[in-house]
Amino acid sequence: MTDSAVPSVRLNDGNSIPQLGLGVYKVDDDGAEQACLSALEVGYRHLDTASYYGNEAGVGRALKASGLARDDVYVTTKVWNDQQGFESTLASFDQSMEKLGLDVVDLYLIHWPAPKQDLYVETYRALEKIREEGRARSIGVSNFQTHHLERLLGETDVVPVINQIEVQPWLQQRELREFGDARHIVTEAWSPLARGRILDDALLLQLAAKHGKSTAQIVIRWHLQTGLVVIPKSVTPSRIAENFDVFGFELDADDLAAIAGLDSGERVGSHPDHVG
Template sequence: MPKNLQDTTTLHNGVKMPWLGLGVFKVEDGQEAIDSVKAAIKNGYKSIDTAAIYQNEEGVGQGIKEAGVPRDELFVTSKVWNSDHGYEETLQAFETSLEKLQLDYLDLYLIHWPVPAQGKFKDTWRALEKLYKDGKIRAIGVSNFKEHHLEELIKDAEIKPMVNQVEFHPNFAQKSLRAFCKEHGIQLEAWSPLKQGQLLDDPTLTKIAKIHGKSTAQVIIRWDLQSGVVTIPKSTKEHRIISNADVFDFELTQEEMDLIDELDTNQRAFADPDEFNKA
């Protein structure tokens, strides 16, 4: 159980990954991205999660640079986009991301979506394996992969994914996928843990929040962590960035965990990875 913002989970290759980080989806490149990253790092965050398609890697990189924290104290993630699937394309996309971020290496690089219609994610994975072996990435993984995508990938992979970052929140708790990932030593990570704010007025969550003197968002983030799921809530406001990390001074009871588990309707709020093929 993580006890503070700097606590980490150990991936199957021995790399330590922070349990809580800053997500920057829909954060505008430039000053907004720079300020968000600097605010997070100033307030103790060690993990920053971006992606090529977010189009804010330059701002994120500048924020990291201006924060002035030693590189080896940070955990930086980016992702290869759908239009760059393929072996050579992925190698090039990685170099572009690295250049924009002004970094020499990434801590984690993910395949953003499987895009099964393309039939290229295995070639993309081979490129990630090469980059990993070359020491340019400390850990490699996937995002939005269902069990059957993982099974297909693992069948021919030299290296198993270390992380699977997926839609995960109380309404979509991915129990079967979580069990599969646990069995294979793949760390599950939640994107959109707050369901883009749609859960903040849920009666069960607000009742539990009142008991602990916490916000609904803090209760959801705490539920993630107690469920063994790495989480990366997004915010551009410093007070929210601080608030999202203020989750280590209380613990949900088993009864409260069970009540939140019961909110699972097994319904996605976002795209189905079997169908999502946007370039």
């Protein structure tokens, strides 16, 4: 399996993002380095980190050790809640870039709207400046709800390319995704496997048996076929490879309809209105 198997999604600024990537939440620096190296060897070309994760340096070391050209790997990082605000976001971005060992990041996101701070509009203006200076190729948001996006779109100049949110079969967020689609904001899914909790779901186990695949592969394939960018996390080389091996089969219409019926609104992460 090579990176040529991974489709790219066109963003509203003309750039493209590989539809499947590796997330490294709750992984230390050394663990992130090893996970990213494993992923890059398998064929992943999209790595997602954040200042909050504390592993940007490990991701950067993996990029360097891989021997791949910089432009061959798509890298995302994010500004954390306690660094929101115009000047502090600029400073946080500089720190992230130093740890990553990069001059340019492909995508820079606001990690959470942190509504109690009421700084996400000011923070996004810092992202606009970073993009204008060419230090981030694309900018976007993470965990924004419709009301956060509506305000952002009304008070800033650059439409976010992506809203990275929790999406998994139990939490499909159709209305939020439709809002983004109508404004050419791509939805990217974090915790696509519901932190492993969904892997024993009876319906998904049936579909896994039907296709001769793992439950994780069924769920990741569902994300891909519904047009989402998806970043499953693993530190286990065999699972990293398994999560990438999702391009040799397709779910049929009945499969997709059955998975649509699993939507219960159950989150494994926090609600964005309650963070920060």
